[in-house]
Amino acid sequence: MNNIEFVLPSEIEKRSFQIIEKELEERGIKFSEEEKPVTMRVIHTSADFDYAQNLCYSDKAIETAKNLILSGAHIVTDTNMAKAGINGKVLAKFGGEVHCFMADKDVAEEAKQRSITRATVSMERAARLNKKIIFAIGNAPTALISLYDMMTKQIFTPDFIIGVPVGFVNVVQAKELFLNSNVPYIISKGRKGGSNIAAAICNALLYELGGRS
Numbered sequence: 001m002n003n004i005e006f007v008l009p010s011e012i013e014k015r016s017f018q019i020i021e022k023e024l025e026e027r028g029i030k031f032s033e034e035e036k037p038v039t040m041r042v043i044h045t046s047a048d049f050d051y052a053q054n055l056c057y058s059d060k061a062i063e064t065a066k067n068l069i070l071s072g073a074h075i076v077t078d079t080n081m082a083k084a085g086i087n088g089k090v091l092a093k094f095g096g097e098v099h100c101f102m103a104d105k106d107v108a109e110e111a112k113q114r115s116i117t118r119a120t121v122s123m124e125r126a127a128r129l130n131k132k133i134i135f136a137i138g139n140a141p142t143a144l145i146s147l148y149d150m151m152t153k154q155i156f157t158p159d160f161i162i163g164v165p166v167g168f169v170n171v172v173q174a175k176e177l178f179l180n181s182n183v184p185y186i187i188s189k190g191r192k193g194g195s196n197i198a199a200a201i202c203n204a205l206l207y208e209l210g211g212r213s
Contacts, residue, residue: 016044024052034062038186041204045196054189056179064184065134065160065205069094073132073159075202077195078102078119078143082136085199090210101125119143127156136162138198141174148177161185162201164193 007015020043024030029052031039042051058064072095077083083100091098101107101122111118119140126133127150135158137143144163150156161178163185165171171191178185186201 013044020044023049027052029053037208038062038201038204041200041207042197045200046194048192050192051188051197054192056185056187056189058184058186061160061184061186062205065186066209068132068134068160069096069205069209071132072096073134074099074129075134075136076100076122076126076129077136077138077198078122078140078165079138079195079198082138082195082198082202085196086136086202087206090203090206093210099126099129117142120146123147123150132159134160134162134202136198136202138162138164138193138195139166141165141167141170144174144177145170148174148181151181151183158183161187162198163187164197164201166193166197167191 017040020040027049035057039052039055042055043049069091074096075086075091075098077086077098077100080100080103083098086098088098102118107118107121107125111121114121117140119142123143123146126135135143135147144161144165147158147161151158161183163175163178164187165174168191171193175187175189179187188197
């Protein structure tokens with residue numbers, strides 16, 4: 001017990017970020033001031049310093065995402081876990097709302113009838129919202145594949161992609177579709193990601209703009 005550091009609950013996150021920053025400095029890793037809060041929060045969420053290397057940002061990604069939020073963009077996720085993790089109160093300050101259609105009964109029924117994934121139907125549903133949308137995909141590569149398919153068919157073009165699905169089947173390939181597109185993005189290269197990572201990226205952007213309320 002002698003090695004346990006006493007930290008007030010209100011100071012835990014601050015102390016964690018100090019530790020992360022120190023370790024990044026020791027590793028010689030630096031970021032732009034725009035990207036730093038996002039990458040730091042992802043590392044804080046995952047305790048995984050690999051994200052310092054595998055998080056990729058399109059040109060002016062942070063500026064673009066923040067401007068979308070300020071203009072009232074909505075966020076669409078592919079899991080209710082990510083939806084629950086995103087600070088909807090801060091997003092609502094700017095007129096936005098967080099959506100996840102994956103558990104909707106009619107989405108499940110349509111997916112079964114068409115023999116496709118619920119993620120595909122959910123992305124089609126999102127495309128009909130008629131809103132500016134930031135897609136935060138942390139689980140289903142088929143969500144990214146569906147969005148890319150709609151884009152190539154000129155049915156719908158995403159405003160912004162947070163592409164961090166985790167896993168082994170089609171995950172890397174789905175991410176690479178948008179790495180080579182003109183859609184602004186924050187993407188984790190490779191297999192790593194998850195709903196918690198998608199939520200962390202969204203929250204990093206939201207906290208930069210609207211605090212923690």
